[in-house]
Amino acid sequence: MLVVMKNDATEEQVQAVIKEIENMGYRGVPMPGAQRTAICIIGNQGPVESSTLLAIDGVQETIPVTKPYKLVSRETHTESTVISIGEVRIGAKEPVVMAGPCAVESEEQALTIADIVKKCGAKVFRGGAFKPRTSPYSFQGLGEEGLRILGKVREKTGLLIVTEATDHANLDVVEKYADIIQIGARNMQNYSLLRLAGQVSKPILLKRSFAATIDELLMAAEYIISEGNSQVILCERGIRTFSDNTRNTLDLSAIPSIKEVSHLPIIVDPSHAAGRREYVTSLSKGAIAVGADGLLVEVHHDPSRALSDGMQSLYPQQFEELMEEIEHLRH
């Protein structure tokens, strides 16, 4: 349930409502809006009796929330969320392109690619330092050394950094170096990690599991926000189906579906979905056309030598064309 305050409600009145909600055995989370504050009741299993709340000064009305998620829902927060980091605004009109290699391999590699993607118009540099791998014997990333290189990329290029935290043990150090912390698809239902991500000070890029419904993705985001971190960017990266022409089937219907029920921004990763660079540009155009707030694209200056996922990394020339095509699409 949502308790909507009057436009002129005071902070004391808001606190009085929260206290009453706690007396009822639940938690009250204030959701400040442009015009007025609403307070979301969480922790209840069934409907909540609203009469005592309506009697508190400053309360205008109570609104039932019909979805299993609350804090991520447009019912509780009608305006679309825009996440601002420096001058970059994710969820605003301009789509934001995040690009770079699958894994940070060396300082030289990272800086080379960063220069390329910056020149083409990317605003955020992506690169994995901690890599979740299906096999325990695969290259697991450079770890903290990779983060240090990412720090240097930011320093030299001014690009923002997005990189993945794979567990509780590296979340702190990733937070130190990254501007946006990625939670990967395989960890989308690692609730312990989601709760910790709800306690950090940086925005979270939460990737949809290849086996998750939209509701499950939104519930995962709800875990993060319910711990206090409301800066969550969602990411569609393909779902697992019988179809074998791509590694996963990119579900672009996720964009309008999420925009309909949630206020969170959502971007698209065409590279992991496709698994082949040949399809990345056209899927990127499709993503922007359906209304995605940005892209997460793999680019490598020499894909044939990439330590991981070379098949899907774009050549610099291809990335330049992709950026031009998207620019063209929007004007």
Place this chain on the structure above:
Amino acid sequence: MLVVMKNDATEEQVQAVIKEIENMGYRGVPMPGAQRTAICIIGNQGPVESSTLLAIDGVQETIPVTKPYKLVSRETHTESTVISIGEVRIGAKEPVVMAGPCAVESEEQALTIADIVKKCGAKVFRGGAFKPRTSPYSFQGLGEEGLRILGKVREKTGLLIVTEATDHANLDVVEKYADIIQIGARNMQNYSLLRLAGQVSKPILLKRSFAATIDELLMAAEYIISEGNSQVILCERGIRTFSDNTRNTLDLSAIPSIKEVSHLPIIVDPSHAAGRREYVTSLSKGAIAVGADGLLVEVHHDPSRALSDGMQSLYPQQFEELMEEIEHLRH
């Protein structure tokens, strides 16, 4: 295998090659191109010995075909196929929009909707006269009376007509009235119907089964073309997955995948995939952006009274906006 003729090869030389292929126990299908003719060998299970063929006058080279399909493959036909019907060209630069109701319900309904979609820029009118239905007790369409109404729509509006043939019994009469004959998703592996569709004189719109891989769709098209009808338009309309935010998951990666391996045009049906009109416009934009050659969209002047699939039919106003958005996207 493909036998490529020299640019100046004569018709007699082509016939000599075909005769030799028949001597080997296979069939030879000539594939005329802008520059030169190639002859596709079909019916062989394994590799074909090429030395006797190479010795025939006018033969330039032989090329192995690595895919299970041949006539639909870009290996045998490098230029993209454009299907021309009157002034409408499907597979050329301009995407072609086919729009109309799920089912023809009455002459008045059909003409009302046809006027709307024509005014907005659609070139082809869609509407089912024979409807394949999951339940034997559901409305099965008006049958031949529906076709007669479609004939009147063409006469009065000049729109081309696409409508579905559901079996051998109605294929002939559909051929009489339609400009494009649709083979529905559930019949995509009805090989008997595909063979018959290969013998008609009208282009075929072949919808991908919701459970078919791209290769299976192309093999279904191969059935049609191998019978002599090379005018096949493919249609992506969503695949069956675990994801429940839409009726089926629209697989837009099918567009670049098919364009890579086949010369056939491919359009997208966002209405059946979504199952809800709210997503049709954004999915349509995505489809055009990834490179689809057209759209198949459900529109009804009064969706709340539609006899079938009202949930996914656009209101006239929505269709007008869709057409504007697509126009905007392309310029």
Place this chain on the structure above:
Amino acid sequence: MLVVMKNDATEEQVQAVIKEIENMGYRGVPMPGAQRTAICIIGNQGPVESSTLLAIDGVQETIPVTKPYKLVSRETHTESTVISIGEVRIGAKEPVVMAGPCAVESEEQALTIADIVKKCGAKVFRGGAFKPRTSPYSFQGLGEEGLRILGKVREKTGLLIVTEATDHANLDVVEKYADIIQIGARNMQNYSLLRLAGQVSKPILLKRSFAATIDELLMAAEYIISEGNSQVILCERGIRTFSDNTRNTLDLSAIPSIKEVSHLPIIVDPSHAAGRREYVTSLSKGAIAVGADGLLVEVHHDPSRALSDGMQSLYPQQFEELMEEIEHLRH
């Protein structure tokens, strides 16, 4: 809706009810039971007003049917259906094993395999004469010559024959030679063929499409029964999923699910589901243990030379062991 007659209702009373149903614009199908007759109303879209029906002499009560299917439902027919052909009873206590090659290749091959499977305890011989194939260039079966061979198998061994009809054109001749007519998975939603199958005099073996839900399978069976042929045997043969250890994922939960809502017998085809003979015996045991009424198993005297699906055909020795294991499981 179901109109249940009193135990002592006369045929005239039953006819009066059917006539009244027709007056209401629907069809009435009598469902004779051991104790009393019920009449199923079909053709209605919404609820039916029952007062005039209840007023007719001999009517005991009316029962709403909550499922989209009616004639296949246990709500209208509580006792399990047993299909008797000669001395073979499908749907009774004893599971019935149908075995033989994927395709009939020659008289010698068919008779050799028939002798083997008969000796091991199979009651029905399977073998395709008309084969639906993904590729137009694959071996399509021996056609009517194959049926003639199957006729000889029955004559010489006394085994019943099950073989597939793939379209309207071969249904009649298949009916002439077969004891059970198979409708394959790809034709499960070929409604035109289903209607024709509802008009033949032989039992139908209806295979679940690899993309069909249980409800869709039952609706397909409803098509057949609504045309008058109530002898339908269902067959689970694996569904299409992301899992790649078998060709399709055998869904053994289909057995208890179908037994719960339908009175029809259901058997299992482990061979097509597995796609590899190594798993056929254990899946067969699983099928019998969950309660399947029989098995459809591929056996070949020399799988390495089989013209189709050799990978999944059991060697004679393996089939003998399978039959022993199943025998052991049941006693």
Place this chain on the structure above:
Amino acid sequence: MLVVMKNDATEEQVQAVIKEIENMGYRGVPMPGAQRTAICIIGNQGPVESSTLLAIDGVQETIPVTKPYKLVSRETHTESTVISIGEVRIGAKEPVVMAGPCAVESEEQALTIADIVKKCGAKVFRGGAFKPRTSPYSFQGLGEEGLRILGKVREKTGLLIVTEATDHANLDVVEKYADIIQIGARNMQNYSLLRLAGQVSKPILLKRSFAATIDELLMAAEYIISEGNSQVILCERGIRTFSDNTRNTLDLSAIPSIKEVSHLPIIVDPSHAAGRREYVTSLSKGAIAVGADGLLVEVHHDPSRALSDGMQSLYPQQFEELMEEIEHLRH
């Protein structure tokens, strides 16, 4: 690669091989067998040059390992693994039944159910103290208090205890109370947790993710074993498909597929797969018939009052029948 030692190889010779492997930049893991020791080389990306290894005294041969996993593979460990805990042997002839409630709700509830399942023949008591939940607002289990109750169940009934660890923070305390530590389906690719599970002293019950292939499940087990804990029990619990008659589609083909390529025991959880108690007994029979080494079954003395998953919990009477049916099946 596997380095197979001679039957009479000494411990010094084994150590010399391991040292040489380390010199090559890899790790060597000894796999003691009944007859002889083999040493598995892990950490290599491509083929390993074997000549220096073959030259070491005591080495009989080297065998390439063709699968991405090694320590879980039958290629490196041909005998099936049996995990012994007290008198219970998992992976031996007799299937082991683990039963109990979804969640531990109270001491009284746990002891009541434990008495029931013990009387019926279960050897292991299941019950969640830490519950991974899709919603942050759902009951998350009693936590350590739940573990204490499980400790009392073992003390009073002598049943072994299996319960889930959901993250690094509760793994230690779960290890203290449990006889078998469950890693749930959602954590199957939580590689950080898998590595920690590889360092505990108790057997691990690793559930297949509803979106994992067999290879991915085995790779997850490889993570655990590569850290030193070779006591891993796999568990099939249903995969996510389009089919909607059960919550997930139980993939019983996983049993023969895993037994073919791996030496690890595998059990089946029919309760979570079905999502409805009506199908649990027949799926349990199917699981045992295909060769599962045990079952994980939800039982509650009063399912209508269960705090979670009441729909799928068996009534005591149903569990008793299930145990009888399985007994019957095996003799």
